[in-house]
Structure formats: C-alpha cells, structure tokens
Amino acid sequence: MSLIRIKRKCKECKEDFIAKTISSVYCSRKCYLRNYKMIKKNEIKIIQKIKIVPLLKKFLLEVMLTIKEATLLYPIFETTYS
Numbered sequence: 001m002s003l004i005r006i007k008r009k010c011k012e013c014k015e016d017f018i019a020k021t022i023s024s025v026y027c028s029r030k031c032y033l034r035n036y037k038m039i040k041k042n043e044i045k046i047i048q049k050i051k052i053v054p055l056l057k058k059f060l061l062e063v064m065l066t067i068k069e070a071t072l073l074y075p076i077f078e079t080t081y082s
C-alpha cells in the first residue's frame with residue numbers, strides 16, 4: 001500500500017479526491033473508464049474521417065514530408081553563406 005496522499009481534482013467529474021499514486025488523475029475506476037471510452041470514441045471518429053478522405057491524407061503526408069525536407073536542407077545553406 002502506497003503512503004502517497006495528494007489532493008487532486010478528477011479529470012473526468014472535476015470532484016476533489018485523494019490520489020494514492022503520483023500518476024492518478026481520476027477519482028474512481030468509473031471516471032477512468034468513462035474518459036477512456038470517450039477517447040476511444042474520438043479516435044474512431046478521427047480514423048473514420050481519414051478513411052473518407054484518403055486522398056487528403058496522402059496529400060497532407062506529402063506536404064509534411066516536403067516541409068521536413070526543406071527545414072532539413074535550409075539551415076545547411078544558411079550557415080554556408082553566413
């Protein structure tokens with residue numbers, strides 16, 4: 001049994017509770033599960049949105065890669081000429 005007692009506000013129901021571990025953010029398992037289910041539901045929604053627009057996803061990935069490449073190359077040229 002842990003000796004740690006930290007007063008915290010539950011991430012889900014916003015009620016004050018005494019945390020028994022440093023990482024505790026929920027007052028009960030009920031709140032933890034409620035939040036977990038909500039996160040999962042949101043994840044599914046996001047994935048479904050991506051599946052609807054696969055071309056947009058492909059486009060975003062290509063753009064992000066281009067920016068990454070540009071930022072990788074740019075400082076080399078800048079330091080070379082300064």
Ligand SMILES: [Zn+2]
Nearest residue numbers: 010013027031
């Ligand atoms: Zn709670």
